[in-house]
Amino acid sequence: MTASGARVLAHPSLAEIRVEHVLHALADPIRLRIVRQMAVASDGLTCSHFVLPVAKSTLTHHFRVLRESGVIHQIYRGTAKMNELRGDDLEKLFPGLLDGVLRAADHEAARLAGS
Template sequence: MASRTASPLIHPDIDDFDLFKVMSALTDETRIAIVVGLAASPGLACSVFKKDVTASVLTRHFRVLREAGVIHQQDVGTRRFNTLRKEELDQRFPGLLDLVLKEGAARVTPRADTDST
């Protein structure tokens, strides 16, 4: 089955991971929420991440994360599934993703727990 997009998905090899590109990808609040969400539930489709942004903006966030090497995307039929490249990131930059997830969860979780107040 042909890809749903005309151009192939670009995923950098582990040797091509650039610390500054990874860090830049992780500076946006929406992208942090995506990473935290994927850490909790690997393999989620893009459509699960309905945020207060348009579909095209959300698509750009996923592309930035993918091209930096933070996530892996795979098309299955008409859906695009996402997973964190945790093992590869840990191999290249030990401890970085754990720190990002810890700090990111502290930022993302309070918004989801609005019922506890």
């Protein structure tokens, strides 16, 4: 908590973000679904926005992995935890990586839908 009483979550700095941690975070199907939804959102999304086939505690774990790997940024707004993709930071560190993973995931989703 800060002096004002607001809850603050730890995020890795740009220097602390590692490609192997980002790839690990994106390798999980649930986390990849979260990131795909965030990639097309114009604003941050609350945790409750995501309807996924996992328990709330498991969803909390997935968000923590994404935050600690540097893929997303989370802040509290009142009682809601807002999630934003760190797309600009990831592009700066690993040019084309996130876009390539998202394109591949979109391609795979279309391929599987056509089967």
